[in-house]
Amino acid sequence: MRADIISIGTELLLGQITDTNAPYIAAELPLLGIDLYWITQVGDNRARILEALGRALDRSEVVICTGGLGPTEDDVTREAIAELLGEDMHVDPALEEWLRRLFKGFGLEMPDCNIKQANLIPSAEAIPNSRGTAPGWWVEREGKVIAALPGPPDEMQFMWQNSVKPRLRLSPGQGVIVSRTLKTLGFSEARVNEMVREYLCSSNPTLGIYAKLDGIHLRLTAKAGSRAEAEEAITLVEARLKDLFGRYIWGYDEDTLETLVGSLLREKKLNLAVMESCTGGLLASTITDVPGSSEYFKGGLVTYSAEMKAAFGVDAGMLARVGTVHPDVAVAMAGAARAKLGADIGIGITGVAGPSEVEGKPVGTVHIAVDVRGDASSLSLRLPPRRIDVKRRAVFSALFMLRQRLL
Amino acid sequence: MRADIISIGTELLLGQITDTNAPYIAAELPLLGIDLYWITQVGDNRARILEALGRALDRSEVVICTGGLGPTEDDVTREAIAELLGEDMHVDPALEEWLRRLFKGFGLEMPDCNIKQANLIPSAEAIPNSRGTAPGWWVEREGKVIAALPGPPDEMQFMWQNSVKPRLRLSPGQGVIVSRTLKTLGFSEARVNEMVREYLCSSNPTLGIYAKLDGIHLRLTAKAGSRAEAEEAITLVEARLKDLFGRYIWGYDEDTLETLVGSLLREKKLNLAVMESCTGGLLASTITDVPGSSEYFKGGLVTYSAEMKAAFGVDAGMLARVGTVHPDVAVAMAGAARAKLGADIGIGITGVAGPSEVEGKPVGTVHIAVDVRGDASSLSLRLPPRRIDVKRRAVFSALFMLRQRLL
Numbered sequence: 182m183r184a185d186i187i188s189i190g191t192e193l194l195l196g197q198i199t200d201t202n203a204p205y206i207a208a209e210l211p212l213l214g215i216d217l218y219w220i221t222q223v224g225d226n227r228a229r230i231l232e233a234l235g236r237a238l239d240r241s242e243v244v245i246c247t248g249g250l251g252p253t254e255d256d257v258t259r260e261a262i263a264e265l266l267g268e269d270m271h272v273d274p275a276l277e278e279w280l281r282r283l284f285k286g287f288g289l290e291m292p293d294c295n296i297k298q299a300n301l302i303p304s305a306e307a308i309p310n311s312r313g314t315a316p317g318w319w320v321e322r323e324g325k326v327i328a329a330l331p332g333p334p335d336e337m338q339f340m341w342q343n344s345v346k347p348r349l350r351l352s353p354g355q356g357v358i359v360s361r362t363l364k365t366l367g368f369s370e371a372r373v374n375e376m377v378r379e380y381l382c383s384s385n386p387t388l389g390i391y392a393k394l395d396g397i398h399l400r401l402t403a404k405a406g407s408r409a410e411a412e413e414a415i416t417l418v419e420a421r422l423k424d425l426f427g428r429y430i431w432g433y434d435e436d437t438l439e440t441l442v443g444s445l446l447r448e449k450k451l452n453l454a455v456m457e458s459c460t461g462g463l464l465a466s467t468i469t470d471v472p473g474s475s476e477y478f479k480g481g482l483v484t485y486s487a488e489m490k491a492a493f494g495v496d497a498g499m500l501a502r503v504g505t506v507h508p509d510v511a512v513a514m515a516g517a518a519r520a521k522l523g524a525d526i527g528i529g530i531t532g533v534a535g536p537s538e539v540e541g542k543p544v545g546t547v548h549i550a551v552d553v554r555g556d557a558s559s560l561s562l563r564l565p566p567r568r569i570d571v572k573r574r575a576v577f578s579a580l581f582m583l584r585q586r587l588l
Numbered sequence: 589m590r591a592d593i594i595s596i597g598t599e600l601l602l603g604q605i606t607d608t609n610a611p612y613i614a615a616e617l618p619l620l621g622i623d624l625y626w627i628t629q630v631g632d633n634r635a636r637i638l639e640a641l642g643r644a645l646d647r648s649e650v651v652i653c654t655g656g657l658g659p660t661e662d663d664v665t666r667e668a669i670a671e672l673l674g675e676d677m678h679v680d681p682a683l684e685e686w687l688r689r690l691f692k693g694f695g696l697e698m699p700d701c702n703i704k705q706a707n708l709i710p711s712a713e714a715i716p717n718s719r720g721t722a723p724g725w726w727v728e729r730e731g732k733v734i735a736a737l738p739g740p741p742d743e744m745q746f747m748w749q750n751s752v753k754p755r756l757r758l759s760p761g762q763g764v765i766v767s768r769t770l771k772t773l774g775f776s777e778a779r780v781n782e783m784v785r786e787y788l789c790s791s792n793p794t795l796g797i798y799a800k801l802d803g804i805h806l807r808l809t810a811k812a813g814s815r816a817e818a819e820e821a822i823t824l825v826e827a828r829l830k831d832l833f834g835r836y837i838w839g840y841d842e843d844t845l846e847t848l849v850g851s852l853l854r855e856k857k858l859n860l861a862v863m864e865s866c867t868g869g870l871l872a873s874t875i876t877d878v879p880g881s882s883e884y885f886k887g888g889l890v891t892y893s894a895e896m897k898a899a900f901g902v903d904a905g906m907l908a909r910v911g912t913v914h915p916d917v918a919v920a921m922a923g924a925a926r927a928k929l930g931a932d933i934g935i936g937i938t939g940v941a942g943p944s945e946v947e948g949k950p951v952g953t954v955h956i957a958v959d960v961r962g963d964a965s966s967l968s969l970r971l972p973p974r975r976i977d978v979k980r981r982a983v984f985s986a987l988f989m990l991r992q993r994l995l
Contacts (some may be wrong), residue, residue, distance in 0.1 A: 192796065194624045195765060196615025197807065199608055203629070208603025217601050218636060222610070222627035229625060254791050287778045294789040358602060371694045382660055382701040389599065400604070455890075461876025462869035465890040469868025472943045472975055480896045483872040483888035485881075489929065522896065536879045568879055 182215045182349075185237030189248035189258055190332055191224040202247040202330075202337050209341070211358045213349050215243065225249055230261035234327070238265070242325050243349060248332035250315040252295040258329055259300055262320060268302040276300075276307055276316060283314060308344045312336045317344070358404045359411035363422055364432045366396030366581045373397045376425055386414050394570060395438055395577040396431070428588070431581055438580040439467050445587040446477040446526075451553075453583075454479040454522035456493065456514040458505065459532040459547065461485065464576045479524040490514065494521050504540040506531055508548045508559045515552035527552040528579050535568045544568075547575045551582050558586070589622045589756075592644030596655035596665055597739055598631040609654040609737075609744050616748070618765045620756050622650065632656055637668035641734070645672070649732050650756060655739035657722040659702040665736055666707055669727060675709040683707075683714055683723060690721060715751045719743045724751070765811045766818035770829055771843065773803030773988045774836045780804045783832050793821050801977060802845055802984040803838070835995065838988055845987040846874050852994040853884040853933075858960075860990075861886040861929035863900065863921040865912065866939035866954060868892065871983045886931040897921065901928050911947040913938055915955045915966045922959035934959040935986050942975045951975075954982045958989050965993070 186207065188200045203220045210217050219237065223229045230249065237244040249258030263270050276299035284291040298315050301307060308317030308330070315331040317340050328345045330337045365373065370392045374381070377399065380388040386403035401418055405411035423430060432441055446453060457464050465481030468474055484490040487505045491497040494517030495510060503509055514529025532547030533539045544566035550559040560582055564574045593614065595607045610627045617624050626644065630636045637656065644651040656665030670677050683706035691698040705722050708714060715724030715737070722738035724747050735752045737744045772780065777799045781788070784806065787795040793810035808825055812818035830837060839848055853860060864871050872888030875881055891897040894912045898904040901924030902917065910916055921936025939954030940946045951973035957966040967989055971981050 192807075192809075193611070194614055194627065195618060195767070195809070196611040196613070197767060197809075199606065199611045201606055204600070204603040204606045206603070207601055211602060218631060218633070220601065220629035222629075224625060226625070253789050253794070255794060287782075289778070289782050292785055292788060360602070360604065371696070375694075375696050378699055381699060384661055387660070387662060400599075402599075402602070402604075457869075460873070461881075461885075462864075462872025462888050462890065463876075465869025466867070466873045466979070469870075469890075469892065469941075470976060470979070474868075475892050478868075478892050480892045481869050481888075481890035483869065483876075483890070485876065485885050485887045489887045492929075522899075534876075569877060572873070572877070 182243060183241040184210055184215045184217050184243040184245060185241040186217065186220045187233050187237060187246040188222045189230060189246055193222045194224045201334055205338060206245055206341060209346060225255040225257060227257045227261050230258060231264055234261055234265050238325060244327045247330045247337050250329060250331045252298055262327060262329060263302045266304060266322060268304060270300040270302055272296060272299045273301045280314060308340050310336055310340055312339055357408045357411050358402065359408060359415060360400055360402045361415050361419060362434050363399045363430050364396055364436065365426050365429045366431055367429045368397060370397055380418060386418055394573040431584060438577055439471050442580050442584050443471045443474055449587060451525040452477045452479050453526045454518040454524035455481040455528045456518035457481065457483050457530045458485060459534040460530050460572045460575050463572045464530060464579055467576050479522045482518060493517055506533055506540055506542045506546055508561055511548035511550035511559050512557045515550040515557055519552055525554055528583060530575055530579055532575060534571045535566050545571055549579045549582060551586050553586055589650060590648040591617055591622045591624050591650040591652060592648040593624065593627045594640050594644060594653040595629045596637060596653055600629045601631045608741055612745060613652055613748060616753060632662040632664060634664045634668050637665060638671055641668055641672050645732060651734045654737045654744050657736060657738045659705055669734060669736060670709045673711060673729060675711060677707040677709055679703060679706045680708045687721060715747050717743055717747055719746055764815045764818050765809065766815060766822060767807055767809045768822050768826060769841050770806045770837050771803055771839045772833050772836045773838055775804060777804055787825060793825055801980045838991060845984055846878050849987050849991050850878045850881055850884065856994060858932040859884045859886050860933045861925040861931035862888040862935045863925035864890050864937045865892060866941040867937050867979045867982050870979045871937060871986055874983050886929045889925060900924055913940055913947055913949045913953055915968055918955035918957035918966050919964045922957040922964055926959055932961055935990060937982055937986055939982060941978045942973050952978055956986045956989060958993050960993055
């Protein structure tokens with residue numbers, strides 16, 4: 182079975198918003214055995230929506246469109262579908278009743294323009310929207326389907342999951358696409374390229390290299406007649422990559438460093454405290470993004486000056502001697518965090534996030550220390566000089582370092 | 589002048605990555621007076637790329653495509669352009685020389701498959717890529733242009749800015765589209781909808797309402813014969829919205845709360861310290877995302893337990909009496925942050941980020957206090973219960989509150 186996705190909205194064509202609806206749906210289709218060959222973005226223009234819909238319906242059995250279901254004159258997705266199928270729209274009494282009740286519930290009078298959201302055509306049934314005023318349309322004619330969903334992602338996703346996806350049955354005997362991502366940290370992109378060189382020209386599985394803030398990701402994608410065959414093709418190459426990268430592979434697919442580190446700390450019944458300078462609280466915030474992190478995270482200190490570092494236990498003499506950006510200071514910060522907050526493990530980070538150098542040290546200089554019950558190790562990095570990215574990369578490096586110490 | 593954008597890559601059609609290249613380019617085109625009516629995403633499939641290119645070149649004077657310029661067999665954008673134009677590809681000696689030098693510079697031998705990145709056709713000239721191995725193509729024939737750029741956003745953006753955009757001259761006499769975003773915080777989406785009801789059915793300017801973590805954004809978009817006319821249409825409605833929302837409008841367009849608050853603190857020569865519980869360091873991290881924030885940010889304490897709050901100066905008796913999630917605790921935290929770090933202003937945040945309730949308080953409960961030289965005020969919120977969003981919304985609310993106090 183083939184699908185087309187059409188994302189509708191002038192704001193997409195003006196670059197005011199990025200379309201996240203199409204990739205969301207696209208990621209779900211391979212698991213339904215549905216092939217997606219085309220995504221089209223078009224503005225709120227009836228003629229062009231009509232053209233896009235017509236082309237999509239010619240070549241695919243399923244057309245999923247998002248957007249253009251709002252109450253204003255600009256929103257013409259319904260009108261375009263009706264025109265394509267040569268059917269007339271009418272206000273559906275049950276939908277109108279639902280809409281009026283919805284507005285009443287908010288204590289509002291329904292604006293006149295909203296009545297169009299109660300429109301249907303004979304081939305369409307309404308897809309309920311529990312998060313907004315725009316019902317979707319499920320249109321079935323001559324064995325083909327058009328599903329029209331509203332543009333706001335939370336409404337679209339809910340309706341996709343609950344009303345559209347369950348009706349698109351898995352079509353048997355189709356090719357299946359399976360992907361696996363291996364996440365590495367510690368090698369440069371050029372070095373990774375060199376290490377995996379022999380696989381770069383391979384076509385099944387293909388190997389993609391993606392430089393991310395939490396390291397270099399290697400994505401294997403295989404297409405085969407069955408899930409088992411595709412997985413086998415991936416597993417063969419994956420085993421080779423595991424030999425090559427060893428412990429520099431820190432996770433797979435949806436894994437995050439903060440979640441993996443959290444599980445290790447919980448498992449080993451250890452707790453953690455941090456003292457951060459250039460990351461400005463981002464390390465603590467990333468650790469506490471994990472539900473239940475209060476079990477192992479004691480707390481954090483953001484010491485944004487030499488004076489503040491000294492106030493929380495870093496030796497003032499050392500700071501006067503070596504400055505604030507130095508591996509020894511990172512070690513002292515890790516130790517001070519442990520001592521001050523009474524934790525098993527302390528992490529210290531100091532460096533230069535930019536945009537200007539500090540104490541003669543260039544932007545991107547970062548020193549990280551991990552102190553496990555008094556046994557400290559440190560790592561010095563020189564990261565690309567973009568402030569927000571220096572913060573993020575430093576945080577991921579600290580978590581990676583902690584993971585290596587815990588394993 | 590009209591443009592088409594084609595984003596090429598099977599990973600887009602599998603939903604593995606979100607296309608940010610098309611919106612990036614789309615946002616630049618209105619300023620060049622170029623209309624964009626179609627964005628198409630297609631996989632690494634020669635027949636479909638050819639079809640997409642042909643359709644685009646029929647209806648537009650400029651076709652910008654991204655992706656498919658890599659070294660592997662899958663990358664066939666060059667081949668499709670050559671086929672469309674009926675021209676033969678040849679390896680360009682200068683490009684080959686450049687490529688081989690590039691690999692040599694990394695200390696690597698050039699893989700055989702990379703030679704195809706040195707291909708050109710007679711109508712194409714190479715667009716230099718200083719950030720990767722894939723040169724772009726600038727193809728000009730019969731008054732029309734195809735610009736082919738690589739998919740990695742940093743390479744694409746650099747080449748767009750330096751080589752493509754400067755060659756697409758501003759075409760005079762075209763319609764111009766101008767947008768303005770007003771950012772509000774403090775009203776619910778339903779309330780904002782009600783307040784702006786009379787403008788929702790307007791078509792020039794159109795009014796879009798976007799619920800974001802830093803508040804409700806109102807975007808006005810006008811199209812007119814000239815920039816001045818479009819701006820006039822926006823200014824009229826903007827003035828009415830300003831009357832309606834007053835100080836609840838905190839910024840415009842690219843403004844961020846952390847930057848605006850930073851400017852106010854610098855202007856008033858005041859400095860800041862924070863003590864956070866449920867936001868786990870995100871407030872400090874957001875404040876320190878701003879370059880130069882060390883001028884006014886003294887530091888932060890992440891106190892993730894009652895014991896830690898008491899250790900840093902919150903009255904233990906109060907904690908025993910009212911628990912950790914209470915407006916009085918937020919006020920005490922703000923005061924303790926000021927006192928402990930010697931700052932003019934302290935902010936305290938306590939609450940329940942989730943996923944489980946704490947001390948019988950539901951997820952999403954947040955108390956924020958701002959203490960300006962001993963004069964404290966607090967705010968209590970009940971936010972939608974999604975952990976990461978609770979953290980972010982609480983941070984933005986704290987910054988908004990601080991802004992109101994500083995004005």
